Amino acid sequence: MKAVCWHGTNDVRVDNVPDPTILNPRDAILKVTATTICGSDLHIYDGYIPSMVPGDIIGHEFIGEIVETGREVKKLKRGDRVVVSSMVSCGQCRYCQHQEWSLCDNSNPKGALQEPLFGFSTSGIYGYSHLFGGYAGAQAEYVRIPFADYGAVKIPDGLTDEQALPISDAFPTGFMGADLCDIKRGDIIAVWGCGPVGQFTIRSAYMLGAERVIAIDRVPERLKMAREQSGAETINYEEVDAGEALKEMTGGRGPDACIDAVGLEAHGMGFMGAYDEVKQAVKLSLDRPHVIRQMILACRKGGTLSIMGVYAGFLDKMPMGAAFNKGLTFKMGQMFGQKYMPMLLDRAVKGEIDPSFVFTHQMPLDQASQAYETFKHKKDNCIKVVLKP
Amino acid sequence: MKAVCWRGAKDVRVENVPDPKILNPRDAIVKITSTAICGSDLHLYDGFIPSMMSGDIMGHEFMGEIVELGSGVKNLSIGDRVVVPFTISCGNCYSCKTAQWSLCDNSNPNAFMAEALYGYSAAGLFGYSHIFGGYAGGQAEYARVPFADVGLYKVPEGLTDDQVLFLTDIFPTGYMAAENCNIKPGDTVAIWGCGPVGQFAIRSAFLLGAERVIAIDRFPDRLKMAKEQAGATEVINYEEVDAGEALKEMTGGRGPDSCIDAVGMEAHGTGPDYLYDQVKQAVRLETDRPTALRQVMVACGKGGTVSIPGVYGGFLDKMPFGAAFNKGLTMKMGQTHVHKYLDPLMRHIQNGDIDPSFVITHRISIDEAPQAYETFKHKKDNCIKVVIKL
Amino acid sequence: METESDKTNQSQSQGDATVSDTERWASIVGGSAMVLMGLKQRSLRGILTAIAGGSLAYHGATTDKSLQEKVTDATGINKAIKVEKTVTINRSAEDLYNYWHNFENLPTFMKHVKSVQVLDLRRSHWVANAPMGQTIEWNADLINDQPNQLIAWASEEGAEVDNSGFVRFQPAPGDRGTEVKVVMEYNVPGGMLTATIAKLFGEEPEQQIGDELRRFKQLMETGEIATTEGQSRGQ
Structure with missing residues (x-):
């Protein structure tokens, strides 16, 4: 599949990489239908976030369609159209159960890297350095969703991709x-x-x-x-x-x-x-x-x-x-995505807000490196870009 | 009268100065019977607080007897025995009306200085530099107390000076630090x-x-007191x-x-960041040494609360944000809203829940004050708290 | 939508009776944005007097508006000192307006003003402390007076210190009291050194007006002005 890979400061490229596979029973595989570049991706692009490794797939704000589920996924099925929180959260630890989803105890496989810096490890984040778990990101055609039952929320009928997409990260x-x-x-x-x-x-x-x-x-x-x-x-x-x-x-x-x-x-x-x-x-x-x-x-x-x-x-x-x-x-703190997403989807459905108003640009995923440059330098009055795989 | 005057870094002297006078209708003059040296006085003593002027009278933990009242004070009488909150609060502004007494809008005559440094000015303080109002302090025989009608608090019968003196600052300060932790059943608090x-703060966290x-x-003697007298579970x-x-x-x-930084700007540390601070402080790039605060921010559990009663005055470097x-x-912080805590803490003292005098290790005369600053600063003779008796 | 300058021009040219007095004033002094930001390079005095010219409340105006504008232009707007300061006071707009409206009260909290004498309903005589023990005096006109909301003034033509301004009282949101905003402009008169006027109104006019407003707040909230002048200290 195609994916946006980080190769160094100010160097991202669309590479061909192997498709993701189910690695854990609670995983799902998502076919990404829309993704976007977050302002915090620019911190990575500019080389300010430590523990990035060349070849890492970036991106953490996205929606898509479930194409495969692990055997322990209960709430989702193939074909579901979902928006996914940028935070990976287990749903079972004390923090998740207190709605402090980004403080999850269990979702960062590389938590030990964080402990010297932060004292304790926090949740993983898609495509946001090895400090935050080293998860492959979502500026790609497909992405693996760990703890899918707790990360992905079904998009109600009547919302467009552009309306649902910011509910992955920017809106919450x-x-x-x-x-x-x-x-x-x-x-x-x-x-x-x-x-x-x-x-x-x-x-x-x-x-x-x-x-x-x-x-x-x-x-x-x-x-x-x-x-x-x-x-x-x-x-x-x-x-x-x-x-x-x-x-x-x-x-x-x-x-x-x-x-x-x-x-x-x-x-x-x-x-x-x-x-x-x-x-x-x-x-x-x-x-x-x-x-x-x-x-x-x-x-x-x-x-x-x-x-x-x-x-x-x-x-x-x-x-x-x-x-x-x-x-x-x-x-x-990092946002408690899952705490707010259902409520924000509801507000969007009711028409209290049309979250798509922030998008100024739409580009194919192939043009991601150009999109990063446009977004970083705020060229052409760029505020937010939708990337379509 | 005799007063402890600041003459420069590490130079305080007992001098004869004019007695205080009533300057405003809501003033009172208090004849001081007990007054203490606070850890934050050491920041002044060491020269870390800007805008001190030679001759300033120090001290902000004091109590005594009312000897004169301004025409606007109706709720107190001459002869009343009172404690004096270290924060000066008018009682009328939005901050005071919402019980944020230490953020009083009106009690700092030098508000413009604080505004330049902090954006907005908080309450004036006794004996704590001109940024905080330049008010003469209470390490003296007499002191003028502005807004006495809301500041002075009458001491009930049957309690000694030593039992109630610390209502002026350190008991409410420790209490507010614990209150800011929003303690829930089962919580562990590190101080x-x-x-x-x-x-x-230890006693208050339990309360x-x-x-x-x-x-x-x-310091072994302080850890011993924490365990044996204040009742810390572990040290x-x-x-x-x-x-x-x-x-x-x-x-x-x-x-x-939750974690409480009850150390403040002169924390001692052991690691490399401590040396970094000492060097920077020596060359004046950084005003405060925040070793404790850094440790607190890293040690606190996820989703936890950091409570900062320790005084910081300027800028901090290498903060692990x-x-x-x-x-x-x-993160919660701030000067103590002393007035808010006087009633509840006085009740705890009267009920025998706590006898605050347990922290006193030294009782001296005012003439011994300069030497006591040295003793306290270097924690000589196991010194924890010095009270000057007048 | 009508802009501020449209409104001003309108009232200047015809004193349009269809635009109410309140609206006309609101166009310049209302809202929460910074007044001086909206003013840019224009003269506060010119605008205030122009609006006042169309005001029904301002009877007996003798000022020739176009002349007034010419005078303002001639004195040089670029030399004008403009100050805008706001403070929130925990008292009703009515209390604050009433205290301020008696101009003879003002020296209580305005340190640079030695005295104010009210001459009649509209005019007052001001004496301010100047450097080296001297004083400067002028007469001021009340050019708008809206009970509990607004007081605007301008010095009479030819005054040694050409100054104008307004104080506005507006309820703060959420029971926080009343917002008191002062906007003032001093024009450096011919022959008077900029340095002199700077000393008269403080090296930092912003800070000076800010301090005066703070003293006003102290006085109105606590009944006295916080001080340490005259307290004990080591010699």
């Missing part, structure tokens, strides 16, 4: 980002990053009762989408000081919660931005923590920081003095 | 730092229903074993459900 990630803010009446939520996850975060914050949502980015078409499609007020941080603007726009109080939908490749202005780039170039620091720094300073006293952008390593120059003295709460 | 705040409390330090000396590994073993491989993110941790 955005929803959880808003959910972690514990939004109360009158709350004003600030969202950093107007990529696809940011767009869903804005929409989710309104679904959860936010009074106002203010979105921050520097790319005009993303800000436009945030305003016109997601309904946010916007700040272009290259034109104004985002912290000062937020203070003015919130009656001097600051936003009640700040959500990071950018993660480790945030672009920053000024001295701190330059400092991070230098350090990142010489590999002293893995992540560019500009967004978290800004959020800590911009958030109101007693407010909440919700961190959905992916962080992998260590962060420097964190203004923890500010966080401490303002009594902030930090909430974060 | 870094067995100084006074750590001791109260809030923890199944087990594991305490971590390197770990991190100079003898790897604390993270030990905790994992002691918790069935799950890790603690990858670990925190991938484990889905919740």
Whole structure:
């Protein structure tokens, strides 16, 4: 089959690889009908995620049709059209049973790699380095789904591929980002990053009762989408000081919660931005923590920081003095996909949201390397690409 | 009057200064009977907190007797015996009204300084640098207490100074640290730092229903107090074993459900990251040494809570946010909302659930304060808590 | 949709009676976005006085609007100091409006203002502290007054310090009190050094207005202004 393989920094290729096979009784094989490049795939593309091996198949946001099931798969059958969570979760451990699916104890075959770095191992993720299990990804014609009964959710009739596809990752990630803010009446939520996850975060914050949502980015078409499609007020941080603007726009109080939908490749202005780039170039620091720094300073006293952008390593120059003295709460984590997917499918079926609004491009899987370049450099106003195998 | 004045890093002196006066209608003047040196005073002593000025009066854990009242204070009388929360709170703003007392909007006259550094300004504090208001502190014979009508708390009959003094800071601080862990039945709580705040965090975690409390330090006398007086289930000396590994073993491989960093910015460590911090701190690239916080973030179990009562002032490097993110941790922190805890903790003291005086190892006169700072800093003579008696 | 400048032009040219006074003001001072961001290079004074010109509440205006605009242009918008600051106060809009509306109260929390004397319903006389023990004085006109919502003013023509602005009171969401927004503009008058006016209104006008608003908040919430001036310390 054809699959998008990682061969090094800024080098992905569509290779011919063997088809996946059932390896465990709870596996299923999925014929991928639509997949997409996630912002976090760019961290891999840019070489910031350790433990990638050349030849690894990447991709973790996808839908498709079940073509084969292992003997212990009970809820799914051949022909089912499903959306699959990007997190691999067993469904039986204490974490899965508490709906903390990305903290699964049992789904990471290479958990030992994580323990020195994180203390404990977390769930596997499709196509996201050996640190996260080394599972083959889904930017391919077929993919193996471990613990298929708990990872794949049937797509209700009436939803198109493009409508169901973001429910694999971007939409639940955005929803959880808003959910972690514990939004109360009158709350004003600030969202950093107007990529696809940011767009869903804005929409989710309104679904959860936010009074106002203010979105921050520097790319005009993303800000436009945030305003016109997601309904946010916007700040272009290259034109104004985002912290000062937020203070003015919130009656001097600051936003009640700040959500990071950018993660480790945030672009920053000024001295701190330059400092991070230098350090990142010489590999002293893995992540560019500009967004978290800004959020800590911009958030109101007693407010909440919700961190959905992916962080992998260590962060420097964190203004923890500010966080401490303002009594902030930090909430974060890989998304608990399975907790939110059925509810989000339901909202899409009811027409509360059409998740396909984030797609600006559709390309065949064969053109994946071109798609990565277009997406990375935001060429042609690219916000999100559907890849059709 | 006599007061402990800051004159520079590692230089505090007992000096004669003018007595305090009423400056605002809601002020009171308190004649101090007992006042303590807090671990966070050592951050000032070591020169890690910016915006101290020579001559500033130190101290924020004090109690005494009201000797003068402003015209706006109606609920107190001269002669009342009171404890004084270290956070100054107006009682009227949104933060105070929602019981987030240490985030008071109105009590810091130098709010612009805090805003420049932190984005927004929290409450003023007694004797804790000009960023936090520049208020004269309570290691003195008298102190002016702003917003006395909501700050001063009357001491019931029959309790000694030593029993109630720590309601001003460290008992509520340890209690809030435990409360921030959102303890559920069966939970294991790990606490870094067995100084006074750590001791109260241990006791408080049990008061809030923890199944087990594991305490971590390197000083045998502090670990002994944690086990014998505060009642920690187990203790770990991190100079003898790897604390993270030990905790994992002691918790069935799950890790603690929540972790408290009761150490703060001057943590001591053993690994290479500790040396990295010392070097950076020496060249002023980093203001704080966050060894304990790093360990806490890595040692905490998945989905767990990290609670930070230890004071951090500036910027931290090498923070393992990858670990925190991938484990889905919740981090809670902040200065203590002292006012919120006075009633419930006073009840615990009156009921005999706890006698906070167990942490006191040294009682001195104010003239001995400069020497006591040295003793406390170097933990000489098994020093855990110093109380100045006036 | 009608833009702000359309509305402004409309009221300027004809004082359109079909656009209500409130709407006209809302177009400039309403909403949650930053006022100055919307203003860009234009003069706050020009806009305020232009809208006020079409206002029924503003009887007896003697200002020639086009002249006013010319004066504003002549003084040079690029030299104007513009400040926008917002604070949320845990009191009703009514209480806050009432205190502010008595201009003689303002020196209580505005450090640079020595005194304000109310001359009549519309005019007031301001005395501000200037460097080296001197004072600067001017008369100000109340150009819009909407009870519990808005107070807008502009210095009389020819004033030594040309200034204009408004304070707006708006309920904050979720029982958080009232948002008080101050937007001000100072134009550097002919002959007066930029440095002098900078000293008059602080090296950092943003910070100065911010501090004044904070003192207003302290006063209105707690009844006093937090201070350490006069406390004990080592000599």
